[in-house]
Amino acid sequence: MVPEYNPSKIEKTAQEKWLKEGRFKSKPDNRQKYYCLSMFPYPSGKLHMGHVRNYTIGDVISRYKRMNNFNVFQPMGWDAFGLPAENAAIANKVSPKDWTNQNIEHMKKQLISLGLGYDWSKELRTCEPQYYKWEQLIFKKFYEKGLVYKKKSIVNWDPVDETVLANEQVIDGKGWRSGAKVELKEIDQWFIKITDYADELLSSLDEVDWPENVKTMQKNWIGKSHGAEIKYQIADTSKYLTVFSTRPDTIYGVSFIAISPNHEIALDLAEKDSQVKNFLNKCNETSSAEAYMTKAEKLGIDTGMKAIHPITKKNIPVWIGNFVLLDYGTGVVMGVPGHDQRDFEFASKYNLDITQVISLGSDDALPITNKGTLVNSDIYNDLSSDDASLKIISQLKSDELGEGLVQFRLRDWGVSRQRYWGCPIPVIYENGEAKLVEEKDLPVTLPDLPEKSAPIPLSQNKDFYNVSEEIKRETDTFDTFMDSSWYYARFTAADNESEIFDENTKYWLPVDLYIGGIEHAILHLLYSRFFHKALRDMGMVDGNEPFKKLLTQGMVLKDGAKMSKSKGNTVDPQSYIDKYGADTVRLYMMFTAPPEQSLEWSESSVEGASRFIKKVWNLVIDKKYISIDMPNKFSKEEMDLRRKTHSTLKKVTSDFESRFSFNTAIASIMELLNAIPEDFKKSDAADSKKFCLNESITIILKTLNPIAPHISEFLWDHFHQESSLDSIESSWPEVQENLLEVSEFELVIQINGKVRGKVLADIDFDQDKIEEIAKKVENVSSNLEGKDIKKSIYIKGKIINFVV
RNA sequence: GGGGAUGUGGUGGAACUGGUAGACACGCUUGGCUUAGAACCAAGUGCCGCAAGGCGUGGGGGUUCGACUCCCUCCAUCCCUACCA
Known part of the structure; x- marks a missing residue:
C-alpha cells in the first residue's frame, strides 16, 4: 500500500526540524556571501498574496544559492509603525502596540508554515525602542552634519x-x-x-544592477533639468518675481506670469482683496496630493499687477494659478501658451495672448512643445532652441535679470x-x-x-x-519611511544591543539581491539609497549603494485590480496553505507568472500545481535508491530519457541563474516527469532503465527543492533511506554536456516565409545538401513547381526559406 | 496632468539573440475505470472551413527573405505621483 501524500504532516515535521537544527542561521565564513533580502511586511494582520509571492521568490533564490555553496543570509522583520494600527485602535479599542504585536505573532507563524528559511535570530521590529533608539541616533547625526x-x-x-x-x-x-x-x-x-x-543619487544609478524601468523612474523623479532663473520686475515697485524655466528659448512667447496660491505675494494680496481671498480659499479646498491637484480644473485670477518682461520690457499680467506648486522651483512660472500644454489651456480659458515663437518648419499647430527654430523673437530668430537658450541666458545675465541654473524636481524629505x-x-x-x-x-x-x-x-x-x-x-x-530606510543594514547586527552596526555589517553588506513590489520603485528605494550614502559619509557603512541587484515583482491582481482590502477583492492565502500545503502554494506562485509581471489570481490553476506535486510523490514514494554501475550501452529510449534529464537540468539552471524565470523552469521539470516511460518505473525493470530513472528522480527532486522544499527533502531522504547519500541541499547537480549533443534535427522548410514542410536532416549538412533534401519534400516540391527560386536562406540547424 | 509598465487561444502563460506562434498548465470534449460521483488514466482542443486551404500575437502603418520580437502611430488596462505601506 502506497502511503498517501499528507502535506500538513510532512511540512510541519520539516519546519520543526529546520528550526531545531538552526539550518538558516548564518554567520560569516570563508564561502562567498549572499545577502538575500525581501522587503519586510507591514504587520497588517495576516499575510496576503503579495507577501506570499514576494517571500517565495526570495526563498527559492536563497535555497538555490545555498545549494550552490553560497553563505546565504536571509533575515525577516516587521515594518511595525504606521497608520493602520491607529485605525484599528479606534475601531476595536485595542492599543496599537498590542494589535501590532499580535499581528506579528500570527504572521510569523504563517511565514514559518510556508517553509521560508529565515534567520530568525536577527528578527527586528521597528516599533521597539532597541530598534528606533538607533534611528533617533542617526537623525541626531544627520542634524549635526x-x-x-x-x-x-x-x-x-x-x-x-x-x-x-x-x-x-x-x-x-x-x-x-x-x-x-x-x-x-x-x-x-x-x-x-x-x-x-x-x-x-542620479549618477550612482549606473553602479547598480537594477531593472532599467526602475532606474528611469528614479531618474525622472530626481528630475535634473537645465534651465534659467529669470527675474521679472513688478511694475511700479522695486520687487521682482523670480521664475524658473527649462525653456528660456520661449521667452518672447511669455504672455502671463502665474504664481502659486500659497506664494507670499498671493497671501499678502488676499489681505487687501476679498476676491483674491475667496479665490485662495477655493484653491485650498483640495488635497495636497499631486495627482489630485493636477487633475483638478485649472483656475486662475488676475491680480491686476503687471510684471515687466526682462527683454521686451512690455507689461505682462500676473495671475494666481492653482496649478503652480509652491514647493517646486520658485513657486512662480512664466506662461508660454504657444509652447506648453498647460499654459495653452489656461490662456485659452482666460483669453490671454497666444504667440508662436518656435517653429518646426511644417504643421505649426499650437501648442508646439518640442524644441525647434525661433520665430517672432527679434534678434534670436532662426536660431535653434538650444543655441537661443544659451544666448538668451547670457543676455539676461549681463542685464542682471537672470542666470543659467540646474534645477532638480526632487524636493527635501519632510x-x-x-x-x-x-x-x-x-x-x-x-x-x-x-x-x-x-x-x-x-x-x-x-x-x-x-x-x-x-x-x-x-x-x-x-x-x-x-x-x-x-x-x-x-x-x-x-x-x-524613516524606519524602513535603514533596516537592511540593521539586520546584520539586529541582536547587538551595544552597537548599531558591527563587523557582521561589513561582511554582509551590501544586499546582494533585494526583492519587493514594483510599487516601491521610487520612494522607499530612493530614501534607502539616500540613507546609505549619508551613513557612508559618517563612516558607518561601506560602499555607495545598499542594494546591488533588484528584483521587482509585479502585483498580485484579482479581476484586473490590485488585491486590497478597500477593493474587497482579497484572497486569503491561508486557506490554500491549509487545503493544499505550502509546497503547492509556493509552486503555484512560481509557476503562474514570471516574477516581474503582475499575477492574475486564478482559483483553478492551484489544482494543477497540486496535481503535479502528487505525481512526483507517486513516482518516488514506492521506490528506494539502489546503487547501479553505469551500463556500457544504452538503448535509444534510455538515451532519450538521459538527454531529456540533462537538458532539463541545463534549462532549469539557466532559468534560475540568468533570469529568475521560475515558471519556465517548472514547466520543463513537468516535461521531464511526463517524459519518463511507464516501463522504466516498474519494480522489475532492467538495471539500465533503473539507472536512468535514478538519474531522472535525482534531477527532479534536486531542481524542485528550492521551490517545494518540504516534499523534495522528504522524498529525497525516503529514497536514500538505505543508502548513504548527502542531503538534498548539499549540492546542485552538474549538467553532462556530452549527453546533449544531437546529430539530427527537424528542418523547417518555408516558401516566402510560410511553413510548407518539415524533414529530419543531419546537423552537418551544408546548404546545398539541405536545399536538395528540402526540395524533395512532397508539399514543398508541389508548391515550388513552375516557380523560380530567387534566393534561399538557410539558418543552420533550424530553417530554410525559399524566396520565389 | 506627469512618470513607468502591460496587451498572445475560453483562462494563466511560452517563444531567451528577428527564424516552426500557442511549450507547460487550467478549463472544456470524448473514451476508460466506477453502482454513482470524486480522484486517476488515455485521446483531442487557436479561429473559420466538410475539405483543400485561409486567417491569426490590442488597432492601423512601416522595415525585412522572414516580425509576438525592431520603428512610427492610435487605443485599452494597471502601478507610482512625495502623509497607505
Missing part, C-alpha cells in the same frame, strides 16, 4: 476632526471619517536635505508626522529653541496609551512633552 532643518509645509487638514490627514484618507477632497471638506494648512515640520545628494504610532523625533525645545536629545538620553520612548484608549497624539500628552517649565519635547513622530 547639517542635513536636518525645519520649515513650514502644507498638509491636508480636516477642520472637523482637527487632524492632519494622509493623502489616502482624503477621498474626493473630503476627510474619510468626518466627510468635511479638506483644507490645505501650513505647519512647521522637520525636513531632511535629500537634495544635497540629488546629483549622486519627515514630521502628527501621529501617535511612530518613532518620536528626539528633539527638545528649551525656551522654544530646538535641541537634539543627548545620545545618553536615547531612546526617547513612545509612551503607552491608557487601557482601551483611542490614539492620543503626543501633542495632547502633557506627561510626555512637559519635561519642565522651560523644556518641552517635540511631539511629532517620524514618517515610517
